[in-house]
Amino acid sequence: MTDANLDRRGxxxxxxxxxxLGVAAAAGAVFAVVGTIDPNQPGNYPTCPFLWATGLYCPGCGTLxxxxxxxxxxxxxxLGLNPLALAMVPFLLFWWGRWMVNAWRGRPRRTTLAHPAYxxxxxxMVIxxxxxxxxxxxxxxxP
Structure with a gap:
């Protein structure tokens, strides 16, 4: 393989x-902002629209x-605030890692996230x- 081919491959x-990497950077930025600006303090973030309209919790309530x-x-x-969101972290990390490895190896993107049954x-489960x-x-x- 020539140097030009190696440079092109890189x-x-x-x-x-x-x-x-862009998705990881965006997630890191969200993590940093929410970690810095306390959602437990009133006025830092808007109220959940579903909670506001119905008085009921949505699956995402407590995620911030x-x-x-x-x-x-x-x-x-x-875990006490939103166990479902916490349980999703390992799955999201797995899917992101698989995406990253496949992108690095030059494999084509899959058009499906998972088998439809899953x-x-x-x-x-969310409902x-x-x-x-x-x-x-x-x-x-x-929450």
Whole structure:
């Protein structure tokens, strides 16, 4: 392989990983901002529109405070605020890592995130979580 081919291959790899690196940078920026600006203080962030309109918690309620707790290395508090969001972190890291490795290796992007059965099961789990956290016996899931 010539030096020109090696240089081209390196440039192609760098170009391929720009998207996953951009997502990582954006996630890091969100993590830094939410870790710095406390969502527990009134007025720092808007109220959840679903909570405001209905008085019920959505599946995402408590996620900002969960991120803030994780930024301050407090996983116990994070678990109490939104266990679903905390449980999603390893999956998101896995998918991002797989995307990064495949981009680095020059493999084509997959057009599907996961098998449809897994996505439907996840959707059902989110809806169940949404309902249960608003019932009297599910108060432990409320933020």
């Amino acid at each position: 440039a192609d790899r760098l170009k391929a990983v720009l998207a996953p 405070r969960t991120i803030h707790a994780l930024a301050h290395l407090d996983p116990v508090t994070a 996505l439907w099961a996840f959707l059902a 169940l979580y949404w309902v249960v956290r608003n019932l009297p016996f599910g108060v432990f899931l409320a």
